[in-house]
Amino acid sequence: MDMFMEYVWAFLVGGLLCAIGQVLIDLTKLTPARILTSYVVAGVVLGAIGVYEPIVNFAGGGATVPLTGFGYLLAKGVREAVDSNGILGAFMGGFTNAAVGISAAIFFGLIAALIFKSGSKINET
Amino acid sequence: MNISNQEYGELAKRISPPSAMYKTIPMAFVIGGGICVIGELLLNLYQMAGMDMEQAGMLTSMSLIFLSALFTGLKLYDRLAQHAGAGTLVPITGFANSVVSPALEFKSEGYVLGLGAKMFVIAGPVLVYGISASIIYGLIYYCFKTFGG
Numbered sequence: 001m002d003m004f005m006e007y008v009w010a011f012l013v014g015g016l017l018c019a020i021g022q023v024l025i026d027l028t029k030l031t032p033a034r035i036l037t038s039y040v041v042a043g044v045v046l047g048a049i050g051v052y053e054p055i056v057n058f059a060g061g062g063a064t065v066p067l068t069g070f071g072y073l074l075a076k077g078v079r080e081a082v083d084s085n086g087i088l089g090a091f092m093g094g095f096t097n098a099a100v101g102i103s104a105a106i107f108f109g110l111i112a113a114l115i116f117k118s119g120s121k122i123n124e125t
Numbered sequence: 126m127n128i129s130n131q132e133y134g135e136l137a138k139r140i141s142p143p144s145a146m147y148k149t150i151p152m153a154f155v156i157g158g159g160i161c162v163i164g165e166l167l168l169n170l171y172q173m174a175g176m177d178m179e180q181a182g183m184l185t186s187m188s189l190i191f192l193s194a195l196f197t198g199l200k201l202y203d204r205l206a207q208h209a210g211a212g213t214l215v216p217i218t219g220f221a222n223s224v225v226s227p228a229l230e231f232k233s234e235g236y237v238l239g240l241g242a243k244m245f246v247i248a249g250p251v252l253v254y255g256i257s258a259s260i261i262y263g264l265i266y267y268c269f270k271t272f273g274g
Contacts, residue, residue: 007166028263
């Protein structure tokens with residue numbers, strides 16, 4: 001049952017974060033690029049003031065999969081890096097914690113772009 | 126009927142968004158929530174396989190990014206995105222899609238300035254502002270730590 005609730009919370013919190021994004025798109029005409037950027041920066045701010053960590057603890061993937069989770073990860077990395085390296089850490093922690101995500105996106109992106117044919121989606125259907 | 130451009134714009138705005146929003150928002154909620162549930166599932170699987178929380182989290186991100194790259198290549202992700210809107214944009218898979226999609230599209234303009242450069246058309250700004258925000262936080266945190274608080 002506990003296990004089941006974990007998935008329910010992941011679904012609800014993750015869904016809510018996406019629904020907020022959709023409201024922003026529908027009402028404010030924010031472009032996808034601006035939504036992604038705002039979500040990451042919002043995640044950094046929420047992570048910095050300590051609001052996001054409790055959400056991660058109870059929603060798991062519902063909080064870490066959306067891009068606010070990526071921002072939270074940047075803030076967390078910076079905090080840990082400053083703790084162990086002083087002011088230099090401010091310039092280390094973000095990339096340290098984002099390394100896997102960025103590297104994966106670049107590498108898998110390159111492979112996918114090399115393997116697959118580009119083509120308009122309209123021709124496909 | 127004679128109406129100005131401005132009036133037409135207002136009319137279109139009044140008529141179009143509410144008729145769609147009752148559909149777009151629940152779709153974004155369900156599909157976005159679903160992607161997060163897949164993430165939670167992977168997170169648990171990797172932890173059951175003996176990884177600690179941090180490793181499992183990173184491998185989950187990596188797996189989702191891999192799947193997103195694959196489904197973007199197969200043209201399935203963009204088809205889902207037409208219905209899901211922010212539901213496929215906000216999760217990390219949307220970030221991966223924003224990398225793969227332009228890389229694929231601009232491959233025809235060359236491997237360096239096409240594929241290589243266009244890959245960061247959306248991911249670039251995300252990193253510029255995300256990393257900069259984290260650096261500002263790091264500097265503030267450092268000042269609080271050293272000079273008080």
